[in-house]
Amino acid sequence: MIDSPQPRAVKLIADLPAGAAALVHSLTGGHDFCSRMANLGFTAGAPITVRQNYGRGPIVVSVRGTLVALGRAEASRILVRASEA
Amino acid sequence: MTQPLRQPVTPTRPLPRPNLRLVQPACHDAGPGALPHPEALTFALVGQPNVGKSTVFNMLTGLNQHVGNWPGKTVEQKTGTFRFDGAAANLVDLPGTYSLTANSEEERIARDYLISQRPDVAIAVVNAAALERSLYLVAELLALDTPLVIGLNMSDVAAQHGIHVEPHVLEAALGVPVVPLVAARNEGIRDLVAAAFKLAYDPAAFRPNRPVIRPEHQPVLEQLVEMMGGCACDRYAADWSAMKLLEGDAEVTAQVKGSVAPELWNEIHKVLLQHEDAYLDIAGGRYEWIGRMVRAAVTQPRAGAVTLTDRIDRVATHPVFGLGLLLAIFGLAFALTYAVATPLAEWLSEVVLGGLAGLAATLLAGAPAWVSGLVIDGFIGGAGTVLTFLPILAIFFALLGALEDVGYLARGAYVMDRFMHLMGLHGKSFLPLFLGFGCNVPAVMGARILEERRARFLTILLAPLVPCTARLAVLAFLTPAFFGSRAALVTLGLVALNLVVLAVAGIVVNKVAFKGEQTAFIMELPLYHAPNLRTVGLYVWNNTSSFLKKAGTFILLSSAVVWALSNLPGGNPETSILAMFGKALEPLGALMGLDDWRMIVALLSSFFAKENTIATLGVLFGAPEAGASLATQVSAVMVPAASVAFLAAAMLFIPCLATVATIKQETNWKWMWISVGLLLAISLGAGVVIYQGLRLIGVGV
Ligand SMILES: Nc1nc2c(ncn2[C@@H]2O[C@H](COP(=O)(O)OP(=O)(O)OP(=O)(O)O)[C@@H](O)[C@H]2O)c(=O)[nH]1
Ligand SMILES: [Mg+2]
Numbered sequence: 001m002i003d004s005p006q007p008r009a010v011k012l013i014a015d016l017p018a019g020a021a022a023l024v025h026s027l028t029g030g031h032d033f034c035s036r037m038a039n040l041g042f043t044a045g046a047p048i049t050v051r052q053n054y055g056r057g058p059i060v061v062s063v064r065g066t067l068v069a070l071g072r073a074e075a076s077r078i079l080v081r082a083s084e085a
Numbered sequence: 086m087t088q089p090l091r092q093p094v095t096p097t098r099p100l101p102r103p104n105l106r107l108v109q110p111a112c113h114d115a116g117p118g119a120l121p122h123p124e125a126l127t128f129a130l131v132g133q134p135n136v137g138k139s140t141v142f143n144m145l146t147g148l149n150q151h152v153g154n155w156p157g158k159t160v161e162q163k164t165g166t167f168r169f170d171g172a173a174a175n176l177v178d179l180p181g182t183y184s185l186t187a188n189s190e191e192e193r194i195a196r197d198y199l200i201s202q203r204p205d206v207a208i209a210v211v212n213a214a215a216l217e218r219s220l221y222l223v224a225e226l227l228a229l230d231t232p233l234v235i236g237l238n239m240s241d242v243a244a245q246h247g248i249h250v251e252p253h254v255l256e257a258a259l260g261v262p263v264v265p266l267v268a269a270r271n272e273g274i275r276d277l278v279a280a281a282f283k284l285a286y287d288p289a290a291f292r293p294n295r296p297v298i299r300p301e302h303q304p305v306l307e308q309l310v311e312m313m314g315g316c317a318c319d320r321y322a323a324d325w326s327a328m329k330l331l332e333g334d335a336e337v338t339a340q341v342k343g344s345v346a347p348e349l350w351n352e353i354h355k356v357l358l359q360h361e362d363a364y365l366d367i368a369g370g371r372y373e374w375i376g377r378m379v380r381a382a383v384t385q386p387r388a389g390a391v392t393l394t395d396r397i398d399r400v401a402t403h404p405v406f407g408l409g410l411l412l413a414i415f416g417l418a419f420a421l422t423y424a425v426a427t428p429l430a431e432w433l434s435e436v437v438l439g440g441l442a443g444l445a446a447t448l449l450a451g452a453p454a455w456v457s458g459l460v461i462d463g464f465i466g467g468a469g470t471v472l473t474f475l476p477i478l479a480i481f482f483a484l485l486g487a488l489e490d491v492g493y494l495a496r497g498a499y500v501m502d503r504f505m506h507l508m509g510l511h512g513k514s515f516l517p518l519f520l521g522f523g524c525n526v527p528a529v530m531g532a533r534i535l536e537e538r539r540a541r542f543l544t545i546l547l548a549p550l551v552p553c554t555a556r557l558a559v560l561a562f563l564t565p566a567f568f569g570s571r572a573a574l575v576t577l578g579l580v581a582l583n584l585v586v587l588a589v590a591g592i593v594v595n596k597v598a599f600k601g602e603q604t605a606f607i608m609e610l611p612l613y614h615a616p617n618l619r620t621v622g623l624y625v626w627n628n629t630s631s632f633l634k635k636a637g638t639f640i641l642l643s644s645a646v647v648w649a650l651s652n653l654p655g656g657n658p659e660t661s662i663l664a665m666f667g668k669a670l671e672p673l674g675a676l677m678g679l680d681d682w683r684m685i686v687a688l689l690s691s692f693f694a695k696e697n698t699i700a701t702l703g704v705l706f707g708a709p710e711a712g713a714s715l716a717t718q719v720s721a722v723m724v725p726a727a728s729v730a731f732l733a734a735a736m737l738f739i740p741c742l743a744t745v746a747t748i749k750q751e752t753n754w755k756w757m758w759i760s761v762g763l764l765l766a767i768s769l770g771a772g773v774v775i776y777q778g779l780r781l782i783g784v785g786v
């Protein structure tokens with residue numbers, strides 16, 4: 001958000017624009033979901049890049065050298081933090 | 086009493102899992118335990134989805150497993166054999182799985198095989214272009230006691246992306262043989278097999294660097310192993326079960342719970358609750374271990390390079406352009422069919438079949454009337470006419486194969502995600518549904534890649550509404566004579582009708598039966614690559630040759646049966662058994678404008694195989710004569726409004742016998758009957774509504 005007073009440290013993947021890079025902070029949601037995501041490489045500290053995000057509908061994220069499509073609901077359950085440039 | 090945990094993991098979810106492994110269709114793998122060479126060594130191909138396992142399998146065994154560029158093609162285990170330096174071996178192709186915690190039907194098949202069947206050596210195929218992620222499964226496999234060799238596949242793709250992997254360094258780090266491969270070009274496969282044989286002959290030489298759990302979880306893991314100590318299983322099995330308990334694996338949890346005394350389970354459960362989040366650390370720990378393994382072996386490209394995949398995806402996965410592209414692809418498929426394939430099919434029908442019929446008539450001039458009738462009207466008119474579909478099918482399959490192999494399919498699924506949500510499904514359901522354009526049977530089987538039972542059942546119910554090539558060929562065959570220059574338009578309209586009905590049925594069934602639950606959409610997008618001519622060629626060959634086989638056996642037989650039933654008793658079709666039957670249904674047919682019993686019989690016969698519509702018409706209308714093709718003859722007995730109604734009903738009709746049997750196998754009796762009933766109602770309903778509607782507005786009557 002342009003007008004937010006200060007950049008929040010932790011954001012949802014779903015809120016990142018295309019091209020943004022970040023590190024996975026944590027996962028929220030049920031055990032099955034978190035376990036699948038962790039197996040796919042979304043573990044704490046893993047670098048990710050958002051490849052596509054049109055504000056609605058699914059998004060594409062690259063993680064550990066692969067492209068993963070995520071529904072918006074799923075992308076809203078992954079928290080990320082800024083990666084030190 | 087306790088049981089060994091290593092033995093087949095008992096299913097915990099309701100139907101249909103036990104079926105999947107016990108009742109395999111006869112034409113597929115006979116299932117575990119039925120190895121072609123019981124005495125020979127058995128190797129299993131394992132790996133994450135879309136890494137090239139089936140490509141390796143096909144190269145070695147000469148069989149034709151489905152290969153394409155999207156995750157989730159192989160959905161059942163398949164066994165083949167091969168010889169290497171004089172020694173015979175069995176090779177098992179497994180579905181891809183991201184980890185040994187199975188999330189869907191087909192992943193469970195791979196996992197259960199590895200846990201309970203114990204191949205002599207597991208051949209782990211990994212993708213060099215996505216090494217870290219591919220090695221995740223290897224990290225889990227190393228915790229089992231099955232010896233392992235690694236096939237480092239897609240070396241060419243990695244090189245294109247500037248990723249360089251040093252196989253020897255990786256081999257030294259892992260303590261596991263690593264063989265570089267380009268499976269699609271048959272490079273390195275011999276070396277891979279040699280490594281597998283070597284290990285099989287000397288399993289003691291297998292001393293891998295096994296990943297260890299983070300130190301803070303070591304004590305609890307040991308505690309769990311100790312608590313389950315009463316069970317008569319070996320060290321690896323105990324460790325593995327303890328690990329999966331800690332990871333919260335639903336099946337293993339249920340298995341352990343069922344096999345230990347309740348008091349002990351309470352104790353174990355208490356321990357597990359204290360370590361509820363350990364599974365995240367375990368996954369993180371595996372990736373850290375992988376990071377250490379690959380650090381010295383892999384050179385990564387500079388970050389931020391724009392790849393071909395990025396460029397294509399700017400269009401292909403764009404919410405608007407992507408949809409446009411999907412529609413354009415459909416449009417192209419139909420344009421090609423009508424520009425190239427249909428004229429060819431007509432030529433085959435008139436010139437080749439007409440000639441054949443003439444020839445047969447001369448040759449059989451002296452034979453009894455029933456012999457020439459059976460040959461000319463039954464075989465040539467029926468099965469022969471179906472054979473003229475060949476060019477149409479070849480074009481369809483070439484297009485489908487190319488789309489799959491390029492890597493487009495997953496993009497189509499991504500673009501369709503929003504629309505699938507309307508049915509309580511998500512993009513992944515598009516993958517099996519798309520296979521339905523080829524044939525509905527693999528579409529129903531392919532639904533195994535869906536994680537939730539609800540989504541799987543709904544997708545299976547909707548799959549028959551996707552018009553398969555056989556039905557499309559029926560359309561392409563009949564519409565030119567029925568509608569002249571507007572044939573392509575009518576065809577598009579009818580296909581669109583099917584898809585609209587699919588969407589509406591999906592929305593309604595989801596609302597009524599499933600109360601609109603939502604499921605998680607998580608799907609890997611493969612990198613694009615140029616279509617491999619060999620892969621696409623094989624795909625076309627497989628599908629067309631199985632069509633030829635079907636035409637030469639099943640459809641030939643049906644044609645003969647239809648011919649016999651339409652000539653008995655007495656040899657006059659108008660008073661035959663089939664005519665009686667068809668005429669009894671005429672009141673129903675009349676509602677759709679079908680007052681010729683032959684049309685009703687043709688529609689019903691499509692239940693046995695969709696191509697039978699044409700075979701039956703061919704038999705009942707007699708072999709094509711020069712100048713008047715079958716389609717023209719048929720069009721003469723109906724007004725255009727009835728033709729549209731007939732085609733709509735045929736497109737929406739009950740799925741063919743093979744599909745119905747597969748639906749039963751993948752779901753249950755109840756769901757099969759629901760499917761048959763729903764489609765029967767929809768198809769007859771659509772036929773009646775279309776005919777009556779057109780009549781009301783005075784079009785085509
Ligand atoms: N460029 C390149 N492509 C390959 C190579 N090996 C396989 N492929 C392609 O990769 C895709 C996937 O191959 P499959 O053999 O179907 O993969 P699989 O592991 O059996 O996939 P699932 O059954 O879905 O788990 C196909 O398009 C192959 O043509 C390779 O070494 N190089
Ligand atoms: Mg496969």
